[in-house]
Amino acid sequence: MTRDMSYEAVMARKGEIMRKAIGIDYDKFESGGIAFDYERMMRETGYSLQEIQKIQSETGVGNTPLLELKNLTKLARKLAPKGKGARIFIKDEAANPSGSFKARRAATACYHAQKLGYKGVIAATSGNYGAAVASQAAMRGLKCIVVQECYDSRGIGQPEIIEKARKCEAFGAEVLQLTVGPELFYTFLILLEETGYFNASLYTPFGIAGVETLGYELAMQFREREGRDPDAVVVTNAGGGNLTGTARGLMKAGAQSQIIGASVDLSGLHMASDIHFNRKSFTTGHTGFGIPFATWPDRSDVPRSAARPLRYMDRYVTVNQGTVFYMTEALAQLEGIERGPAGSTSLAAAFAIAQEMDEDQIIVVQETEYTGAGKHIQPQLTFARENGIEILLGDPTEEIPGKNIILPKDPSYIKKNELDVNKLRKSYIKNCIHNNNVERITDEDIKFLAEDTKSSIEFVKETLNEIGVQY
Amino acid sequence: MDAKKGDWVRIHNIVLKPEERSPHLPEDTQKVPLEMWVKGFLLNEEANIGDEVEVETYIGRKAKGTLVEVNPYWKHNFGKAVPELLYIGRQLRDMLAEDGE
Numbered sequence: 001m002t003r004d005m006s007y008e009a010v011m012a013r014k015g016e017i018m019r020k021a022i023g024i025d026y027d028k029f030e031s032g033g034i035a036f037d038y039e040r041m042m043r044e045t046g047y048s049l050q051e052i053q054k055i056q057s058e059t060g061v062g063n064t065p066l067l068e069l070k071n072l073t074k075l076a077r078k079l080a081p082k083g084k085g086a087r088i089f090i091k092d093e094a095a096n097p098s099g100s101f102k103a104r105r106a107a108t109a110c111y112h113a114q115k116l117g118y119k120g121v122i123a124a125t126s127g128n129y130g131a132a133v134a135s136q137a138a139m140r141g142l143k144c145i146v147v148q149e150c151y152d153s154r155g156i157g158q159p160e161i162i163e164k165a166r167k168c169e170a171f172g173a174e175v176l177q178l179t180v181g182p183e184l185f186y187t188f189l190i191l192l193e194e195t196g197y198f199n200a201s202l203y204t205p206f207g208i209a210g211v212e213t214l215g216y217e218l219a220m221q222f223r224e225r226e227g228r229d230p231d232a233v234v235v236t237n238a239g240g241g242n243l244t245g246t247a248r249g250l251m252k253a254g255a256q257s258q259i260i261g262a263s264v265d266l267s268g269l270h271m272a273s274d275i276h277f278n279r280k281s282f283t284t285g286h287t288g289f290g291i292p293f294a295t296w297p298d299r300s301d302v303p304r305s306a307a308r309p310l311r312y313m314d315r316y317v318t319v320n321q322g323t324v325f326y327m328t329e330a331l332a333q334l335e336g337i338e339r340g341p342a343g344s345t346s347l348a349a350a351f352a353i354a355q356e357m358d359e360d361q362i363i364v365v366q367e368t369e370y371t372g373a374g375k376h377i378q379p380q381l382t383f384a385r386e387n388g389i390e391i392l393l394g395d396p397t398e399e400i401p402g403k404n405i406i407l408p409k410d411p412s413y414i415k416k417n418e419l420d421v422n423k424l425r426k427s428y429i430k431n432c433i434h435n436n437n438v439e440r441i442t443d444e445d446i447k448f449l450a451e452d453t454k455s456s457i458e459f460v461k462e463t464l465n466e467i468g469v470q471y
Numbered sequence: 472m473d474a475k476k477g478d479w480v481r482i483h484n485i486v487l488k489p490e491e492r493s494p495h496l497p498e499d500t501q502k503v504p505l506e507m508w509v510k511g512f513l514l515n516e517e518a519n520i521g522d523e524v525e526v527e528t529y530i531g532r533k534a535k536g537t538l539v540e541v542n543p544y545w546k547h548n549f550g551k552a553v554p555e556l557l558y559i560g561r562q563l564r565d566m567l568a569e570d571g572e
Contacts, residue, residue, distance in 0.1 A: 078569075172529060173529070178508075179505055181493070183493050194532075274500040373545075373548050379548060410566075
């Protein structure tokens with residue numbers, strides 16, 4: 001029997017392929033409308049926090065150091081009004097086996113794949129997650145394939161993504177590299193079908209539950225060290241899993257910290273554009289993922305994403321590429337810690353937000369990532385220049401993504417831009433209505449939407465009135 | 472002959488021609504094919520660059536494509552000098568030293 005391997009035919013088999021490759025029957029949690037039982041999905045298909053701690057300790061994941069950034073705090077206080085300038089801490093997630101917090105997600109995915117008897121795992125990612133899956137798969141004796149979007153049509157690859165490919169290969173994985181385009185998913189489906197491997201998706205309940213330990217550790221480390229919880233936790237936001245898992249872990253510890261998402265502003269650049277692909281200096285942690293995934297999380301590679309950032313987010317800020325590069329350099333120069341640039345997104349945001357907070361308050365940057373050839377400010381800026389991007393000194397708020405990168409003239413120019421979270425909430429509600437093709441929504445849907453946007457029944461009703469949907 | 476059986480090589484493939492691609496793409500991406508590269512051990516007895524070949528990838532999967540590189544290696548590095556970055560460390564250290572410590 002020869003299977004039809006055309007784009008349309010493979011995409012039409014998506015549901016069947018996914019069921020075999022994840023082993024979750026998502027239908028169980030559906031209500032037939034917009035709503036689904038998120039907490040039940042997390043409970044019945046994920047693992048408890050204690051189980052995950054045990055799974056992660058088997059492969060050396062987690063319990064990463066919490067460092068106080070004393071010099072950056074001092075600098076923030078010099079720029080802040082009198083009495084302002086919260087203490088800035090950072091959780092050094094680069095200390096995980098594969099060099100980023102993604103090891104937490106990969107640990108549970110690979111454990112689960114092994115438990116269910118899969119021979120191998122496949123991940124579709126150009127990010128640190130590939131190396132994390134490859135590393136965890138190596139420890140558990142599983143085969144691993146990583147599918148990357150890496151090159152433009154000229155065959156020129158993003159240095160940061162190339163470095164991640166190298167790291168995956170170092171752990172014995174096969175790396176399949178593609179040019180730009182969302183049909184990466186098509187190749188991914190073919191590989192799942194061909195190999196029968198497990199889909200180590202970033203968005204499964206166990207993947208997200210893997211990050212809960214990060215939030216939980218933060219609360220425990222602060223209680224032990226400072227006798228209190230942090231006031232604010234800043235999370236670099238792309239697909240929403242980092243934010244969701246961290247927030248859930250903090251809640252499981254009983255912490256009430258404010259959850260702030262931060263992304264690099266890449267507005268104006270189209271993520272599926274061949275020409276724009278190599279005009280950006282950040283391959284993750286940017287608004288090109290952050291906003292679409294916040295306002296429509298179920299766009300991911302599983303039927304229901306366990307990463308639902310609006311459910312947990314209190315604030316969402318953006319920073320410019322130049323600002324993040326400057327802060328990456330500042331972290332090395334003042335704190336003696338050299339880490340990858342994308343992980344410094346939340347650091348740049350925290351440095352600006354700390355200046356609004358009182359001196360006795362605590363703000364924490366919840367991750368770092370490893371740095372290396374390609375994955376470093378110097379090769380990134382070299383690459384940007386070779387792709388026609390101007391590198392300037394000045395006011396980064398004037399930066400135009402894809403045209404220039406503006407490094408702040410001095411640290412007083414480090415600013416964050418506050419996004420209107422209510423606008424994102426409304427956009428998510430609209431997407432739910434549109435993508436589910438509903439004209440009338442139930443009380444259950446309204447309750448779900450209020451929970452899924454961390455808003456209220458009134459807010460949801462007000463939004464429905466605005467767009468003329470009956471309830 | 473550029474490569475013999477068992478050599479570590481890189482192959483290239485067109486996954487989708489422009490007309491086979493998803494209809495929901497920006498114009499620039501729509502005009503170009505979806506291309507793929509993968510590495511493996513050559514299964515053909517011998518081959519030259521540009522030949523259609525079959526490889527066994529590191530995990531043991533078989534894949535076909537055009538031979539493009541023998542003994543492929545990574546060429547990424549720490550970039551060229553970026554003089555624009557040099558002021559940052561000195562500026563920050565000076566600011567912190569202003570307290571007269």
